[in-house]
Amino acid sequence: MSTDWYQFDVIVIGAGHAGCEAALASARLGAKTALLTMNCDTVGQMSCNPAIGGVAKGQIVREIDALGGEMGRVIDATGLQFRMLNRSKGAAMHSPRAQADKKAYQFEMKRRIEEQANLTLCQEVIEQLVSTLQPDGSHAITGVQVRGNATYKAQAVIVTTGTFLQAIMHTGEAKTAGGRAGDGTTGTLSDSLRQLGFELQRFKTGTPARLNGRTIDYAALTEQPGDPDPQPFSFLTTAITQPQLSCWLTETNETMHALIRANLHRAPMYSGQIQSTGPRYCPSIEDKVVRFADKSSHHIFLEPEGYNTKEIYCNGISTSLPRDVQDQFIHSIRGLERAEIMRYGYAVEYDFAPPTQLQPTLETKRVRGLFFAGQINGTTGYEEAAGQGLLAGINAARLVAGAGPFVIDRAQAYLGVLIDDLVTKGVDEPYRMFTSRAEFRLILRHDNADRRLTKLGQEIGLVTPDRWQQFVEHERQIALAQQLLKSTRHQGITLEEWLRRPETEWTHLQEMSPTLAELELAPRAREQVVIETKYMGYIKRQEADVEKAQRVQSVTIPANFNFNGITQLRREAREKLTKVQPTDLGQAGRISGITPADLAVLLLYLKERGRLSPSAG
Numbered sequence: 103m104s105t106d107w108y109q110f111d112v113i114v115i116g117a118g119h120a121g122c123e124a125a126l127a128s129a130r131l132g133a134k135t136a137l138l139t140m141n142c143d144t145v146g147q148m149s150c151n152p153a154i155g156g157v158a159k160g161q162i163v164r165e166i167d168a169l170g171g172e173m174g175r176v177i178d179a180t181g182l183q184f185r186m187l188n189r190s191k192g193a194a195m196h197s198p199r200a201q202a203d204k205k206a207y208q209f210e211m212k213r214r215i216e217e218q219a220n221l222t223l224c225q226e227v228i229e230q231l232v233s234t235l236q237p238d239g240s241h242a243i244t245g246v247q248v249r250g251n252a253t254y255k256a257q258a259v260i261v262t263t264g265t266f267l268q269a270i271m272h273t274g275e276a277k278t279a280g281g282r283a284g285d286g287t288t289g290t291l292s293d294s295l296r297q298l299g300f301e302l303q304r305f306k307t308g309t310p311a312r313l314n315g316r317t318i319d320y321a322a323l324t325e326q327p328g329d330p331d332p333q334p335f336s337f338l339t340t341a342i343t344q345p346q347l348s349c350w351l352t353e354t355n356e357t358m359h360a361l362i363r364a365n366l367h368r369a370p371m372y373s374g375q376i377q378s379t380g381p382r383y384c385p386s387i388e389d390k391v392v393r394f395a396d397k398s399s400h401h402i403f404l405e406p407e408g409y410n411t412k413e414i415y416c417n418g419i420s421t422s423l424p425r426d427v428q429d430q431f432i433h434s435i436r437g438l439e440r441a442e443i444m445r446y447g448y449a450v451e452y453d454f455a456p457p458t459q460l461q462p463t464l465e466t467k468r469v470r471g472l473f474f475a476g477q478i479n480g481t482t483g484y485e486e487a488a489g490q491g492l493l494a495g496i497n498a499a500r501l502v503a504g505a506g507p508f509v510i511d512r513a514q515a516y517l518g519v520l521i522d523d524l525v526t527k528g529v530d531e532p533y534r535m536f537t538s539r540a541e542f543r544l545i546l547r548h549d550n551a552d553r554r555l556t557k558l559g560q561e562i563g564l565v566t567p568d569r570w571q572q573f574v575e576h577e578r579q580i581a582l583a584q585q586l587l588k589s590t591r592h593q594g595i596t597l598e599e600w601l602r603r604p605e606t607e608w609t610h611l612q613e614m615s616p617t618l619a620e621l622e623l624a625p626r627a628r629e630q631v632v633i634e635t636k637y638m639g640y641i642k643r644q645e646a647d648v649e650k651a652q653r654v655q656s657v658t659i660p661a662n663f664n665f666n667g668i669t670q671l672r673r674e675a676r677e678k679l680t681k682v683q684p685t686d687l688g689q690a691g692r693i694s695g696i697t698p699a700d701l702a703v704l705l706l707y708l709k710e711r712g713r714l715s716p717s718a719g
């Protein structure tokens with residue numbers, strides 16, 4: 103029986119990337135929030151690569167920022183190399199990415215959490231969830247039990263425990279309990295979730311060795327500098343002013359591949375020691391050697407972990423092979439012949455909760471007030487975790503305040519795609535975001551994330567007055583410039599039509615119109631006008647598709663709808679719909695295995711039901 107207890111509105115378990123955003127959002131929305139984490143020295147720690155952003159992930163960071171989240175500002179303050187990926191492709195594919203000073207990132211995030219009003223950061227190991235049985239037979243969360251005989255009480259609890267639930271790390275034949283090298287694990291929390299009736303499954307992920315940069319022969323490597331004009335993630339950051347460091351490029355080779363092949367029987371994935379599924383698109387080097395047997399080499403990016411450390415992360419050769427094999431293969435690589443390993447690579451297996459057990463708010467269907475966010479939902483990646491954390495934090499605070507759910511649509515943001523995919527389709531491997539997952543990716547660009555989401559952020563109360571003011575000014579400039587392009591003619595056609603021609607650049611327009619040349623336009627506003635004008639045809643077509651999708655989505659399905667009562671539906675369809683409990687026809691259609699014919703039956707039934715009983719809900 104616990105003796106000490108503390109009262110909060112919202113409790114967040116775990117200060118990883120999901121937990122930090124969840125706690126900040128909840129506290130900023132006025133909920134008295136506790137962020138409880140195993141170790142206050144690992145707040146916002148990057149377990150794997152020291153980088154934020156990348157293709158589709160960079161878009162998510164900008165969306166988090168536009169909604170008033172923290173990740174973008176923290177990486178802007180602590181990034182050591184910024185690059186815009188896919189610059190040679192169309193605007194929808196441009197993706198910001200930055201190498202982080204890993205320790206500086208953690209301290210910056212921790213400082214912001216410490217300074218946040220309404221937010222208490224405390225080092226605790228959570229062992230049990232505490233809930234009560236409601237008169238209707240359901241459960242409602244009431245708090246958490248922590249190691250050392252104390253209880254924290256709250257109306258809402260957000261679990262963001264990442265790779266830590268019943269986690270086992272593997273390096274060759276060696277197995278150690280823990281969610282990350284140097285950290286522990288908590289099996290009792292998994293038990294607690296199972297007791298509440300949650301289904302848990304196992305995934306695995308892996309990480310490569312880190313080297314001492316002093317022992318690397320940089321002269322033998324190819325240098326990869328950052329962009330000459332580093333672009334910030336946050337719409338509030340005016341410029342990146344810190345010096346940029348280079349990354350370095352080398353590659354694997356036939357000797358290394360032969361060594362790996364000869365030792366596959368000692369790799370936990372191949373010896374049968376690990377049975378769970380890992381991220382297919384982010385394979386270990388042993389996976390790459392087997393799956394892409396015809397390739398004689400793979401890129402390795404050597405990435406600095408910080409300004410004040412020589413430690414180097416070896417991106418591209420994640421492994422759980424034994425230490426002696428790692429030593430040998432590292433030494434077979436150009437430039438790494440004398441390299442010293444500071445930390446060996448390993449794989450980690452952990453419990454996750456299949457996310458079809460969640461509502462689109464990330465609240466669990468089973469326990470009122472209990473939310474899951476981040477890697478516990480079967481995702482992988484800091485950005486995916488942070489995005490879920492932000493949305494769970496918003497919804498937990500709104501639940502406590504008695505406000506309605508906050509759900510973002512697939513057409514509004516990658517965040518909408520992420521949550522909808524998770525709760526509708528579930529996951530059969532660690533889920534990461536790709537641009538191909540978004541059907542409206544032409545309008546979900548990193549450059550317009552503020553235009554898509556700042557207003558929403560302001561409506562829910564997360565956007566600060568200075569962000570709002572800056573946004574309003576940005577919109578004013580865009581509207582003014584667009585108006586000018588429409589109303590000014592040169593050689594009989596409007597400047598807008600001129601700009602739509604691929605060869606026309608802004609400077610050409612300025613030569614055509616002295617008024618435009620004199621217009622005070624911030625570079626970001628000009629960029630918006632150019633992109634929106636050049637891609638106008640495609641964007642209009644996509645907006646029409648969005649409208650069509652929204653028409654289907656407007657057919658809502660009442661909560662706890664009895665799909666089994668529709669006898670005309672196939673049995674498989676009834677089962678799937680009952681499991682996911684879609685909230686509208688659009689979501690129902692995205693459940694794998696639900697056919698257009700099933701949707702037609704459902705639509706007919708809903709229409710009939712609405713006609714006969716308009717108030718039915």
Ligand SMILES: Cc1cc2nc3c(=O)[nH]c(=O)nc-3n(C[C@H](O)[C@H](O)[C@H](O)COP(=O)(O)OP(=O)(O)OC[C@H]3O[C@@H](n4cnc5c(N)ncnc54)[C@H](O)[C@@H]3O)c2cc1C
Pocket residue numbers: 115116117118119120121138139140141144145146147148149150151226227228229262263264265266267281282285288291307308309384448449450475476477478481482483484487488
């Ligand atoms: C070895 C390894 C390799 C990885 N490789 C990749 C990769 O290649 N690519 C990629 O995108 N992602 C990778 N990841 C995943 C990436 O680290 C996560 O996606 C991301 O950190 C998830 O964020 P999160 O907030 O959900 O959890 P985490 O960042 O893991 O944070 C969880 C937090 O919860 C705390 N916690 C856990 N249990 C408790 C408890 N009972 N009580 C109190 N606190 C608790 C932990 O201390 C930690 O602070 C890897 C992770 C690991 C460990």
